[in-house]
Amino acid sequence: MSLYRPPRTQSSEITPREVYLSRRSFMAGTAAGLAFAASGTALAAPLAATPSAYKVADKLTPKQDVTTYNNFYEFGVNKSDPAANSGDFKPTPWAIEVGGLVAKPQVIDLEKIMTEIPMEERVYRMRCVETWSMVIPWIGFPLSALLDRVEPLGSAKYVAFETVVRPAEMPGQSGFFQPLNWPYVEGLRLDEARHPLTILATGLYGETLPNQNGAPIRLVVPWKYGFKGVKSIVKITLTEKEPPTTWKNSGPSEYGFYANVNPAVDHPRWSQATERRIGEGDGLFGGRRVDTLPFNGYADEVAGLYAGMDLKKFY
Template sequence: MLIKKPDSIKSSQITPESIYRNRRQFMKAGLGLAAVSSLGLPSIAQALEYDIPTDLPQYPGPEWMRAQLTAAVRNEALSTTEEPAPYYNAITHNNFYEFGTDKRDPVRKAQNFKTDPWTVEIAGEVAKPGNYNLEDILKPHTLEDRVYRLRCVEAWSMVIPWLGFPLADLIKRFEPTSKAKFVRFETLVDKDQMPEQDSIFSTIDWPYVEGLRMDEAMNPLTLMAVGVYGNALPPQNGAPLRLVVPWKYGFKSIKSIVKIEFVEEMPASSWNIIAPGEYGFFANVNPEVGHPRWSQATERRLPSSLLSPNIVDTLPFNGYAEEVAQMYKGMDLKKWY
């Protein structure tokens, strides 16, 4: 399925600034309490309104998820006030190598990707291992809308309004043992649905795997996302369940998760296996440590145009230093990149 941008809509018009601004003001007025809550937990349900052009694909999600999606509210405390990228750009510019290496491959090739029903295996050093339906995993959680900066290691970035819940809440439910020092994630392997997994030219040894240290996984910023722009995740964005770790390069935020494993040793992660000199396990956004291919000092905030490339300085920890820097105290971040 090829999704063409309609000529009549300029990308800048897809999510008018006024809508975001107005809604935010409205929410600030109505939900002052939610915003000042130190944990950032939303307390009053108020449907989010997003301007999604009707001629672009919609992703309402499975029936059982609707009520939870529509009940989500903005977590102001943990959200950036920067303008989110237009919906069109967020759903058409993706790195999801299971569906191809071009940024437009995922939107072209993932539209029939089956994401419901979905099972997630909880495994390893945990009191309640097992295979769980996504519906059951999601049920006890209140979804929050969080606007995060997403910084790709390729030196571009986008602002994305995610819908999800803290990974910490999920972890607590399954009761990891004292041996659980790291969390390891796995993406689905399905060669019939994910064409690039069948390619002999791929450098990735499927499944795609990622990991976090336990304190990183428990950090309030770390999100398990099931939606964007007030709706379910489009398949090209990692439906139905993905990780979002906003202070790390995007490749840490693993998509279409089928396994969450609690382990004692630092797990291998896909890009670290492919090129250990280029991609570290931590992969914290750091303008001081360049990649052999990309300076990390600046980034292109997308969408950009040729007339205004939108080059901005990259911030340590992608601007989340206040929330996360203390976890890396005493660590040489040049060594542990």
């Protein structure tokens, strides 16, 4: 089934940025608006992007849900923690050290690269390994554009990513009981990293990324479970061997390196056959459980990357 059907959601149906901006300035005149402005979300600034053809037709998950319900253990283990505890995080200035098996290792200034590489808006499905899902309008650019700048060597087979470690700004990284080892590390095979669907996101819903969603730059790989989308990236390293990844380290029998969305391969403790769409339904009622699609619905584009591989073994 083709995923990139001609967009059924007309761009006219999506609330234009100016409209929510004007609503915000209206709200700023009220007490509620002032309280809202004090929250982390309001730190996001408008970010221009050109619409891209990579756009699923599903209904968007409301911004309120996208920015208040997610996992980012650096700010706490509950899904409301990232929004609540990320106010002290400083996403600017930001630099990414890109090295390893490349011809031109370099430290990339984020602000500079964002003016040099065109930003695109992409509406992707996001499927969490915990069986919930969203549809998110990301802004970003293909990871391959960044890889081209550093010129990976022929020996490079994998790309490793690392999240920043800042216990003073990320409360989940300090304290006596931490469920994961820091830094959070992730990785992709080089061909996955170069796939046009793989992006580095710098924004969502027309604005720069809120702290809680991985500011200022994060990975988005829409056919993989959400935990592959490493956030607040400070280091990218090209390697010859498969790099270690955080969730695989924490539970190798439950989380694999590939982590492709696959309804036929269950998590050892729960089924991956269905998912609950966040933000649909009214309160407790009318919510929707939908069937999970192979490769999260992106099979036409990416299944070829895994030809001949046993996906039950390489989960």
